[in-house]
Amino acid sequence: MAAVSRISLQSDLANALERSKRLTARVRQLENRLSSQLGESVWADSGLGAPVDIDQLQRRITLLEQDLAHTKGELDERTEELEARAANRELTRTLNSSVPG
Numbered sequence: 001m002a003a004v005s006r007i008s009l010q011s012d013l014a015n016a017l018e019r020s021k022r023l024t025a026r027v028r029q030l031e032n033r034l035s036s037q038l039g040e041s042v043w044a045d046s047g048l049g050a051p052v053d054i055d056q057l058q059r060r061i062t063l064l065e066q067d068l069a070h071t072k073g074e075l076d077e078r079t080e081e082l083e084a085r086a087a088n089r090e091l092t093r094t095l096n097s098s099v100p101g
Helices: 002-046 052-098
Strands: none
Touching: none
16 A cells, blocks of 8 residues: 555656646746846837837838839849740741741
């Protein structure tokens, strides 16, 4: 009977230690989150950083500028392709018209 109690107590201890580890990790996670939120709040209240909406707008502008540059590049490629096709058609017409029939 003593062996069962000892095994049971060891199991309970192991479970308690694991729970303690999980709770410690959760507390650390919550502390980090709180610290981050307080830091952002203090930073915004201090007036040192740009307002959140301006930061968001600047990020949006950057993304739109990147999209625009990418789209312009695609447009340039397609324009070159169309010009090459037109040149090929003209060359084919010229070659076909110079062949005696």
